[in-house]
Amino acid sequence: MTREKEKLAATQVHVRPSRTDLSYRVPFSDAVKNSFKRARRIGGIQRLVLLGDSGGGKTDALIQLRREIAQRSLNMKLTFDAKGQLVVNEQAEDDGFVVPIYINLAELYNGNTITTLIRDEFNRHHNMAATQLEISTEQVPKLLRSYTCLFLLDSLDAKVSDSVRMEEIRTFMDQNGQEQYILTCRSGLYEGQLGSLDMLVVDDLNENEAQEILGKQRYSVLNHSLKQLAHNRLMLRVLIDLESQGHQAMNALENKGQLIRMLIMERLRRRLTTDSREILTPETAALVLEAIAYQMYCDHAQRYTERDLMNVVKAYLDEWYEPYHWRIIVHTLANIGMLVADDKRGWQFCDRTTAAYFAAAAMVNEPARLHTVLHQISELWWRDVLELVAGLTHDPTAFFFDIMDRDILTAAHVAQYRELSSQVTDALIDTLIDQMGREPTRERQR
Template structure:
């Protein structure tokens, strides 16, 4: 809390008719930094008497509320009252206060409004109005070791994750401790805060200024926030101390008083955006910072700068790095962003992030997280076409962020248009992604950049000069756009795997034969996002999706056993006459067969989640399918559905319970099936199977022992009934030798399922596909090769 002059407070006490006892407590509270207990002890009164006096004081000022809120309201009122009076000039300035605390209090009062105006709000990107900094601010974490200065071999970094089965966040994950930013500022007197573009450096410095002026942090210091670009471009090029003095309007604080504040080490000097200073002004600004930080070394200094942006040497400063946002920070930011609109939107936003990990990766950068919040606001969802979302994110980093703030940077590659920059990044992305290299040495990266530059008009042809230029280009991309990040000394990667995938997709999409080459990776998990992005980029995705379909069908084309499995699904679906697409029925039966056919090991291996996604795209559950038929089609269709798919689902449930030894529900399961309209032989067989079960309720121990001895045979008899009467439950894994699936076939079947899942996801995305091609693909999903060829001949 800021200290006010006692004479001023005494005048206010008289004006508001405070009693002598009330005045003593009132003046002491707002003129010193003593605690309530210390003040009570000074006047020899109890804690209760102290609170009573203050409650009367608040009434005199007509201030209501509870707790510290009343104290803050009165403090702010007194500050405004003081600023609107002439007391500061007439009683303080001329007599150079003997107590430095009084001077600090006076200067804090005079700079308060300036700090609130310059640091109290933020407006970035396409925000239609400013938002209060305290309303949106999320605590920043700091890394004490700069990641780009850590020595690691590329093999060490690569060993930290599995290229075929890794958590996406691991590529940018750091192992060192993350320390709250406020704690770091307390710990060091001189800090150089480094960070990637959009990491929140400026917001952090503004937050420090607001916290300080509001009395919540370093309350004995005067916060001074300077945008270095504005200082560098100021008229007549004043020195830094003179520029700081000019901040105070109407000479409310003199240069001598500022000098006194600095000499007594009572300033918190926040210098923002060293990287934004033009090359022509840079050396002069560096000298000014060195001079003032050396001359007034007992003050606190915090400078912000982008990583890799500038060469500097501040010997007494400690370099630290702003850490990427973690899950907790992302959630806090989202909650703050949406709380004034609707807290439920925040929950939905966070849920959607969890469903879209490539999108969530971008949220680790505060600037891109802001973009995601803005995108989400309009439709309460992210764009279905992810390539468009990522394109906007790239646009923010490549040009929009600096342009919005009016910053022109000295670019060593000014001749490269926005498209050329994207082409360069795409060339690097494709080459490295195809090799599975998520991390690459600086020399290799420079050579790729040099190769691109070499092929441009008017480029240098000398290899050494090209390599020098390529290093400058690399550092510019890193510092100005943040799309390359130095993960360890001399080892780079794209800032986010999402952007690596985006530029890979862009490179494939814009080159001849790119699509034909891409489909060769149809069964490689790490290419999944690239496929989705390419589909979204194409004006017409017909050719691409047909290439995918052909490649998928060929995965199982030469395996007779797997073709027999697909043929069973086709025959089963064809036997049921319902007003659905055949693929929907085939999907239902592949899912049923997976549950009742494969053992635990194989079931754990084969993932059929995409089946659910496809059906949910049209209907939520089987019950919804039934209601759909009942409402929109004939009663006959409903009964057909009930006595086919629903009945088979009941059999699958019975089999699953038996397989896992849940014998206590088997009789109920069979009773449920017997309620269906069954053919006599099936009804007899089921009843006979049910009669074999002991009465579980009457003799549980006997049932348990019976099941140990007879359970396997009972399950096999159930399977035989399912195969004979329903054509489901085939033991593709364990029956006669010619039908048994080996490990290689199981792996191949999983790749087939995954690839079809990817194709279905492309169809469900926002890519453009003609109705004819969409119908053809859906109609032929999961069909055996023989049937596909037959349909081609018919056409």
């Protein structure tokens, strides 16, 4: 692990309560203590769910909390009698003494149960060296009866569409209601399947934290929009990996289009790993999303009706002879969080940046699509897409000469998101000066 990755892993995860002021930001461990203390005061259950995007820091938060609590649990000692039976000492009287047990719910498959995962986790992370023995599956219930456990249940989103596994999780929590539970789930997928829980949302890194990880010099060269992206934990992991492989991470940070592509495609790959049906590969999913985003931008639509979406997806399936029904494709894209349904049977992308990226990628991969919209580039509607096209295009020279001929102000704006050759830069300046000389004063000021 590189020094930057170690810094990122050690940087404390901050959260905010769901549906609150975005400026409210507290350390995850403090939020957990406050939630559980409030639950004990009113005699409620000590359970909460941590929401966030793929790679946003949910697992980091659980691992950090496990490490912190485990340090207070070191006085717990297990022994075995002559017959190998588990003997549990009295629990420490200190209020708040718990045994943290981390479980990745994505591992609930091929005969694994929550009990077997508890056994494996306990044997991996608790000191059994003195006895050279491990607890068995049959001894897990005694352990749970003897100690208060904090269950850190990661990746609930991997099982939300699996009714059998969700029932197993729900039953376990009901049967062990005295325990404490923290679950993680991708934003938008938790809809009360396990009851009404306190909901926390993972917050991005702040400016000081991002500077500490990237280094002040590397951070200082970024423009405002790129600095905002660099606050994302997943994006930082991608950049650190690129740098360790010998790529020039600095160049990637200076290119908004490349930066967003790395972020969105890594997020797409991570989300597809939780889809058990494996209908779409990342490449196929990207092609479908490109077709949808491009058509939505051409139609000046931020959302589509179900019929509109059906027409676009069916056209893609017919062109590529894919053997799936359009609704299966749409539901898969919804399950992985790329498309979001509203109450009026409408559909939209999960966020504006994702929609703009896939529209831009569609134009770069099929240049004919770009040529059909060049006459509209003066509209602000296309501005965020063109910023990304500039970054995604391998050699943007022809692209900039095309848009210079149509709208020099748009070309000048987009140019700030890509390092350009002196030929393009000189042409931009000359064209801008020439056009401004022929414009009235008010237009020059604009």
